[in-house]
Amino acid sequence: MKSAPVIAIDGPAGSGKSTVARKLAQRLSLRYLDSGAMYRAATWKVLRDGVDLNDEAALAAVVENMRVELLESAAGVVVLADGIDISKAIREPELTARVKYLARMPAVRKGVGAWQRKFGENGGIVAEGRDMTTVIFQDADVKFYLDASVETRARRRFDELQGCGQDVDLDELQREISERDRSDCERETAPLRRAHDAVYVDTTGLTIEDVVNILIAAVEARTG
Numbered sequence: 001m002k003s004a005p006v007i008a009i010d011g012p013a014g015s016g017k018s019t020v021a022r023k024l025a026q027r028l029s030l031r032y033l034d035s036g037a038m039y040r041a042a043t044w045k046v047l048r049d050g051v052d053l054n055d056e057a058a059l060a061a062v063v064e065n066m067r068v069e070l071l072e073s074a075a076g077v078v079v080l081a082d083g084i085d086i087s088k089a090i091r092e093p094e095l096t097a098r099v100k101y102l103a104r105m106p107a108v109r110k111g112v113g114a115w116q117r118k119f120g121e122n123g124g125i126v127a128e129g130r131d132m133t134t135v136i137f138q139d140a141d142v143k144f145y146l147d148a149s150v151e152t153r154a155r156r157r158f159d160e161l162q163g164c165g166q167d168v169d170l171d172e173l174q175r176e177i178s179e180r181d182r183s184d185c186e187r188e189t190a191p192l193r194r195a196h197d198a199v200y201v202d203t204t205g206l207t208i209e210d211v212v213n214i215l216i217a218a219v220e221a222r223t224g
């Protein structure tokens with residue numbers, strides 16, 4: 001395998017891509033880029049500063065003037081915004097529901113995209129999100145699109161949030177995920193879609209380990 005490949009993974013919420021991407025990165029000794037965490041970090045700062053969610057220039061200025069770091073730890077990715085640990089805060093449902101206001105703005109995507117390209121400038125990464133294969137790392141060495149039924153994805157998110165002690169309702173989560181699918185797929189700027197050269201993996205009924213093994217086999221087949 002090339003020493004510094006770029007592996008890009010896209011897919012909808014709950015398709016398992018964060019966990020899979022992180023494990024794949026560990027197995028291949030690559031760095032893991034959680035691109036959604038960057039959108040979440042920007043949203044955190046915008047909400048903290050009380051910026052108008054419809055004011056594109058103001059949102060882009062927040063992105064322009066903040067520093068986001070993703071650090072690996074045994075417990076997962078630690079996200080720092082201007083040095084403050086916001087790893088937990090960015091997973092709150094109230095914040096999750098507001099990321100779409102930033103994600104649909106071209107000026108915001110330009111700024112966050114610059115952070116992502118910087119993270120990957122020397123390769124050696126597994127990048128995961130909504131537009132990693134189609135926009136940010138269009139020349140990635142290997143591309144994947146992970147999918148699963150909406151019921152499976154809601155159940156996974158339910159188990160994950162319950163595991164963190166959050167009080168969640170399965171039907172409510174399914175509605176929230178369907179709504180996010182809609183806004184991610186229908187927005188004009190960088191909508192979620194399957195790249196023509198991405199390997200499609202339906203993860204319904206598969207364990208994380210199964211999926212990681214499928215991806216490793218595909219990476220080995222493509223990079224030699």
Ligand code: CDP
Nearest residue numbers: 012013014035036037039099103129130131
């Ligand atoms: O883990 P989950 O799929 O729930 O979400 P995430 O990957 O943390 O992303 C949160 C939101 O950020 C998504 O619903 C997208 O609206 C947005 N996002 C995006 O627009 N582009 C990316 N590359 C990653 C995330």
